[in-house]
Amino acid sequence: MFIQIEIQTRAKVDLIDITDRIRQAVAESGIGEGVCYLFCPHTTAGIVLNENWDPTVEKDLSMVLDHMVPETMPYRHAEGNAPSHVKSVLVGMDHFIFVHNHTLQLGQWQGVFFADFDGPRRRRVWIRVIKDQDSG
Amino acid sequence: MFIQIEIQTRAKVDLIDITDRIRQAVAESGIGEGVCYLFCPHTTAGIVLNENWDPTVEKDLSMVLDHMVPETMPYRHAEGNAPSHVKSVLVGMDHFIFVHNHTLQLGQWQGVFFADFDGPRRRRVWIRVIKDQDSG
Amino acid sequence: MFIQIEIQTRAKVDLIDITDRIRQAVAESGIGEGVCYLFCPHTTAGIVLNENWDPTVEKDLSMVLDHMVPETMPYRHAEGNAPSHVKSVLVGMDHFIFVHNHTLQLGQWQGVFFADFDGPRRRRVWIRVIKDQDSG
Numbered sequence: 001m002f003i004q005i006e007i008q009t010r011a012k013v014d015l016i017d018i019t020d021r022i023r024q025a026v027a028e029s030g031i032g033e034g035v036c037y038l039f040c041p042h043t044t045a046g047i048v049l050n051e052n053w054d055p056t057v058e059k060d061l062s063m064v065l066d067h068m069v070p071e072t073m074p075y076r077h078a079e080g081n082a083p084s085h086v087k088s089v090l091v092g093m094d095h096f097i098f099v100h101n102h103t104l105q106l107g108q109w110q111g112v113f114f115a116d117f118d119g120p121r122r123r124r125v126w127i128r129v130i131k132d133q134d135s136g
Numbered sequence: 137m138f139i140q141i142e143i144q145t146r147a148k149v150d151l152i153d154i155t156d157r158i159r160q161a162v163a164e165s166g167i168g169e170g171v172c173y174l175f176c177p178h179t180t181a182g183i184v185l186n187e188n189w190d191p192t193v194e195k196d197l198s199m200v201l202d203h204m205v206p207e208t209m210p211y212r213h214a215e216g217n218a219p220s221h222v223k224s225v226l227v228g229m230d231h232f233i234f235v236h237n238h239t240l241q242l243g244q245w246q247g248v249f250f251a252d253f254d255g256p257r258r259r260r261v262w263i264r265v266i267k268d269q270d271s272g
Numbered sequence: 273m274f275i276q277i278e279i280q281t282r283a284k285v286d287l288i289d290i291t292d293r294i295r296q297a298v299a300e301s302g303i304g305e306g307v308c309y310l311f312c313p314h315t316t317a318g319i320v321l322n323e324n325w326d327p328t329v330e331k332d333l334s335m336v337l338d339h340m341v342p343e344t345m346p347y348r349h350a351e352g353n354a355p356s357h358v359k360s361v362l363v364g365m366d367h368f369i370f371v372h373n374h375t376l377q378l379g380q381w382q383g384v385f386f387a388d389f390d391g392p393r394r395r396r397v398w399i400r401v402i403k404d405q406d407s408g
Contacts, residue, residue, distance in 0.1 A: 002370065035266065060211045190350075193354065235273065268340050
């Protein structure tokens with residue numbers, strides 16, 4: 001199953017919890033055992049797996065990324081969003097999560113965030129859920 | 137096949153070589169051609185693919201991560217482990233390795249480490265080995 | 273399908289666009305729906321998904337990685353390439369891209385780069401394209 005979800009980000013840097021939308025995609029797939037793949041088709045955004053219980057964690061991540069990838073370096077890319085490209089490479093655009101017993105297998109504190117580093121924009125995430133043919 | 141291995145880390149920051157345990161899981165799966173998926177269900181730990189021949193490489197990685205993600209920034213997350221969350225995002229919680237001829241396909245110098253950034257704790261890694269149905 | 277491509281890098285740090293070679297591997301696989309997996313079997317190189325339209329983006333990425341992983345820290349690894357190991361962990365050695373309608377599914381501005389951080393060398397990338405048995 002190959003589906004696309006849309007996400008409207010609200011700020012230049014914005015992490016949006018999409019865990020429930022991924023769970024819904026897994027439920028719709030009807031697949032009991034397999035892998036759920038997530039792919040971000042943008043070059044200035046990414047997907048983050050991390051704690052979604054305490055919202056300060058995402059603010060801290062954003063602060064550290066700004067420290068690591070300063071806005072003021074002598075970037076050559078003319079569009080002014082070079083740091084956003086680098087941040088997306090660091091967090092990753094492609095992630096997977098197991099499906100077991102028809103359920104997305106996340107750790108107790110884990111959630112899935114769409115991370116925009118050059119918003120606000122209308123963004124997309126592509127999802128594939130693939131069945132493990134040998135596990136039923 | 138969906139299995140879980142347990143790892144007891146020994147320090148706040150601890151990289152433990154789990155390559156042999158992954159090889160064993162692949163052998164137990166009986167799968168000759170496919171993909172071995174690794175997932176860390178924690179938010180302050182991750183999985184690292186890198187050199188496991190020279191143990192100084194893991195110490196250098198730990199030192200650079202401390203440089204990139206300083207302990208002393210104005211973090212908001214109250215539990216005091218905000219840097220550990222960020223480090224886990226940077227190294228990644230989900231990785232895969234090919235299985236070919238019933239063997240885990242790593243490069244000559246590559247190994248798999250479980251990386252705890254907020255230990256010592258009892259940790260888990262989830263493993264799925266999925267067969268490529270078209271390659272036998 | 274499990275294939276290997278070879279890449280000759282030309283400098284210490286060198287990002288080479290391999291998008292067309294990945295597309296070719298997908299075409300040769302004959303697979304219409306599935307996932308294309310990429311794996312770098314080296315410990316001082318990696319694979320980057322990001323913009324391949326403007327070549328300044330790769331130069332900016334390289335500059336920021338040098339900022340994040342300085343050459344002059346007190347590294348213990350004796351071969352002098354410790355920063356290259358860390359950079360490979362940060363960009364990742366394992367990535368996947370969806371295959372849909374016999375086509376590699378990249379975003380409008382996305383491409384795939386082989387990133388050498390300790391070249392020039394003869395390098396390899398391993399590719400598997402696996403069919404989604406339920407999507408034809």
